[in-house]
Amino acid sequence: MPAMRPNRLAIAATLLLLLVCAGVLGTWFWARHALDQGIAKWRAEQIERGYAVDYDGPEYGGFPFALSVSFARPRVVTPQGLTWQGPPVFGEAKLWDPFTIDLRFPGLHRLSFFKDDKVRQADITAEAASGRVVLQSDGKVDSAAVDLGELRVSGEGIQPLSLLRLTARLGPLRPGEGDTLEEVDVVGEAVGVKLPPGRGDLLGDDIARLSFDSTIIGGIPPGKPEVALPAWRERGGRWRFHRLALMWGPLDLQSAGRLELDEELRPAGEFQTELKGAGAIIDRLIQSGKIKPEAALAARLAVVAMGRPDNMTGETVLEAPVSLRQGMLYLGPIPIVPIAPVL
Numbered sequence: 001m002p003a004m005r006p007n008r009l010a011i012a013a014t015l016l017l018l019l020v021c022a023g024v025l026g027t028w029f030w031a032r033h034a035l036d037q038g039i040a041k042w043r044a045e046q047i048e049r050g051y052a053v054d055y056d057g058p059e060y061g062g063f064p065f066a067l068s069v070s071f072a073r074p075r076v077v078t079p080q081g082l083t084w085q086g087p088p089v090f091g092e093a094k095l096w097d098p099f100t101i102d103l104r105f106p107g108l109h110r111l112s113f114f115k116d117d118k119v120r121q122a123d124i125t126a127e128a129a130s131g132r133v134v135l136q137s138d139g140k141v142d143s144a145a146v147d148l149g150e151l152r153v154s155g156e157g158i159q160p161l162s163l164l165r166l167t168a169r170l171g172p173l174r175p176g177e178g179d180t181l182e183e184v185d186v187v188g189e190a191v192g193v194k195l196p197p198g199r200g201d202l203l204g205d206d207i208a209r210l211s212f213d214s215t216i217i218g219g220i221p222p223g224k225p226e227v228a229l230p231a232w233r234e235r236g237g238r239w240r241f242h243r244l245a246l247m248w249g250p251l252d253l254q255s256a257g258r259l260e261l262d263e264e265l266r267p268a269g270e271f272q273t274e275l276k277g278a279g280a281i282i283d284r285l286i287q288s289g290k291i292k293p294e295a296a297l298a299a300r301l302a303v304v305a306m307g308r309p310d311n312m313t314g315e316t317v318l319e320a321p322v323s324l325r326q327g328m329l330y331l332g333p334i335p336i337v338p339i340a341p342v343l
Contacts, residue, residue, distance in 0.1 A: 031067050031098040032060050038099055038135040039069075045140060050079035055089075067093045069101070080225055083112040099135040122155040134171070143171030159199065164192025181218040181236060188212055202284045203249035213243040225343055233261040244271070250280030255322065262326075265341045270323040276310070278303045278318050306332075 036058070043053050055071040062068035071089045087107030093100060109124040127150035134142040146168050153161040168188040176182040193207035200206070218237030221228050238260040246253040257271030282299050285291040291299070307316040320332045328335050 031093065031095045034137075035067065035069065035093055035098040035101070036060075038137070041138055042135060042141065046076075052077040062092065065095075067095055067098060069093070079228075081114055085110045085112075099137065101133045101135070103131040103133065105129045105131070120155065120157060122153060122158050125152045126150065140173075141171065142173065143169070145169040159196035161196060162192075162194040163190055166190050183215050183217050184219070186212075186214050186216055200249070202281060202288060202290075203251055206249070208247040209245065210248075211243075211245050212241055214239060214241045216240075229261060229265060229342065233265070237261075238269075241271070250277035250284070252276040257322070259324070261342065264327070265343055266327050266339050267324050267342065268326075270321060273320060273322045275318040275320070276315055278307070279316065 039058060046053050053076050055074040057071040058069045059072075060067065060069055069091045071091075074086050074089055076084045086109045087105055089103055089105045091101045091103045093102070106126055106129045109126065111122045111124065113120055113122075126148045129146070129148050131144065131146040133144045136142050146166075148166045149164070151163040151166055166189070168186070170186055171184055174183045189209065189211035190207070191209050193210065195205040195207065197205060216237075216239050218232055218235055220232045220237065238258055240258045241256055244253075244255040244257075253273060253275050255271045255273040257269055257273075259267050259269040262268040279300065282291070282296050282303070285299075286293065286296050303316055303318055306320060307318040309315070310317050321330075323330045324339055327339050329339055
């Protein structure tokens with residue numbers, strides 16, 4: 001009898017291994033089915049909102065310990081007629097969390113749009129491109145994030161533009177209750193922006209950093225902008241900026257406020273702003289001949305009167321409200337530049 005024990009152990013080990021393999025197999029196919037259903041529901045929802053979403057696939061792989069998915073020749077057309085065509089998209093999800101998909105999509109991204117009754121095309125090359133999409137079980141997007149590196153923008157009639165890095169995050173969506181509107185967080189940052197020569201004017205053609213942390217209140221309904229944006233405005237839609245920061249040449253700006261649309265669909269709102277670099281900007285105005293010496297002196301006196309010294313650097317910090325109203329941007333009570341409608 002003792003001689004039979006090794007055989008029994010071998011049989012038990014074999015049965016245990018078969019059970020583990022069956023569990024892994026079942027988990028993989030469950031995860032694939034759940035992800036497949038989530039993607040199909042997401043695509044159906046976008047089509048219902050007026051988008052055209054086409055791709056070859058999805059193709060699944062990674063069996064048995066990972067779940068990978070890929071799409072070839074993806075193409076999306078928005079209700080406004082903007083068309084995006086991208087490189088192959090590769091994704092991977094964990095078996096125990098098939099609705100969280102990590103994506104990779106470096107390569108050429110092509111945008112086509114109508115302007116001046118002509119089809120225009122912009123080519124965007126991303127040396128590095130990754131992202132993450134979190135789907136709800138009903139196929140709706142809970143949150144999404146992208147991280148793009150070494151971007152170059154070119155095209156016919158488009159002056160070249162480049163960025164070292166561009167990141168953005170959307171979500172999660174917080175449904176409204178009662179009379180409150182739904183909300184969605186939007187966070188973005190652009191680093192190392194190189195503008196076309198001369199387009200930066202006094203501030204220069206290099207933007208070191210532009211970032212914001214914001215919340216869009218009230219979902220913008222699907223459809224063409226001339227219909228969707230007035231509907232969003234009428235139901236109380238607005239864009240609240242918890243933080244808006246810009247470092248551009250001598251300008252160092254920190255701000256917070258809100259934006260909405262007025263009756264003529266012009267941006268309207270108010271921001272509380274802290275600004276550094278006013279002295280250097282005045283110097284550049286003098287050098288360019290855009291301001292006379294007596295006006296420059298008055299501007300310097302105004303900066304000193306309205307500003308305060310920074311505790312760390314001693315540089316003058318100018319605190320002033322920036323408002324957009326009746327089609328004009330104001331710095332305090334001073335009108336600066338006109339603001340056109342968004343359409």
